[in-house]
C-alpha cells in the first residue's frame with residue numbers, strides 16, 4: 141500500500157513490479173468523466189506499460205452480469221492485469237473479473253469462503269489470479285486492501301460474497317487527488333462504512349490484537365478527520381488523505397450484525413451500503429451492549445471518542461450509539477430505513493436475509509429472527 145500526494149504518476153512504475161504489462165482499467169462513467177482515469181492512464185504509460193482497454197460500465201451497485209462482461213472485455217483486449225479506479229463497486233467488480241478472466245466460469249458460481257481453485261499439491265494453497273492494482277476514489281470500503289468482494293446476484297436477490305487470498309490486490313495507491321470529485325454525501329456514506337468496519341472488527345467474536353490496533357488507529361483518524369473530509373471537501377487534502385488511510389486500516393472480513401442487516405437492505409431495496417450501515421449501527425450497538433464483554437470492548441472505543449467509558453454497559457452502549465447516530469445526522473445522512481426507501485412490508489425479507497448472512501455468525505451477541513425483526517423495526 142502506498143499513501144501520499146502525487147502518486148498517480150507512479151502507477152505504471154509500481155504496477156510493473158507486480159508483473160503487469162497490458163493493463164485493463166476498470167472504472168465507472170462518473171469517475172471517467174472527471175478526467176482521473178486519463179491521469180492514471182498517463183501514469184501507466186509513464187512506467188512503460190500499455191493500457192489494453194478501459195471498461196467504464198460498472199454501476200453504483202455492481203452485479204454478477206457486469207463482472208462477466210468485464211472479464212470478457214479484458215480477454216478480448218488481450219490484457220494481463222487489472223487496474224481498478226473507483227469505489228467499492230468498481231474494485232469488487234475488478235477482483236471478481238480477475239477470477240473469471242483467470243479461471244473461467246461465471247461470477248454467479250463464485251460464492252464462498254476460501255473456495256477458489258487450489259493447487260494440486262496437497263497444501264490447499266490457492267492459485268493466483270491476474271495481478272490487480274486499486275486506486276480507491278472513496279474512503280470507506282477498504283476493498284483495496286481486502287481479500288473480499290461483494291456484488292449483487294440479481295437472480296437470487298442476494299449479495300454474493302467471495303472471500304479468498306488471491307483477491308488481495310497486489311497494489312493499492314491512496315492519493316487524496318483520487319477523491320477530489322467525491323461529493324460530500326458520498327464521502328459521508330462511505331466514511332460511515334469504514335467506521336462500521338472499525339467498530340465491528342473490534343467487537344466481533346473473531347477480534348484479534350492486530351485488528352484491535354488497526355481499528356483503534358482508524359477510529360482516531362476518523363475522530364480527527366472524518367467531518368473535516370466531508371465539510372471541507374476536496375480542498376482539505378490532509379483530511380481526505382487521512383480518511384483514505386483510516387478506511388484501509390479499518391478493513392476486516394470479521395464483521396457483525398450491522399453488515400448482516402445492511403447486505404439484504406442493499407440487495408432488496410438498493411440502500412447504498414454506507415447509508416445502510418450508518419442507519420443500523422446505533423441500533424446494533426445498543427443491542428450488543430447488553431452483553432457485558434462487548435460493553436467492555438465499547439468502553440475502549442468510547443475512550444477514543446472522549447465519551448463516558450465507566451458505568452453500566454447499557455450506558456456505555458447508549459453513549460456510543462448516540463454519538464455515531466448524531467454524527468450521521470450532522471453529516472446529512474438518512475437515519476431511518478423508511479427515509480432510504482424501505483417499506484414496512486419489506487422487513488420480513490430483510491430479516492430472512494440478515495439471519496442467513498455470513499456476518500451474523502461473528503456478531504458478539506447471538507442474534508436470531510426475533511432480534512433482527514426488532515432491530516429493523518427500530519431502524520425503520
Ligand SMILES: [Fe+2]
Pocket residue numbers: 281333336337399413417
Ligand atoms: Fe462494509
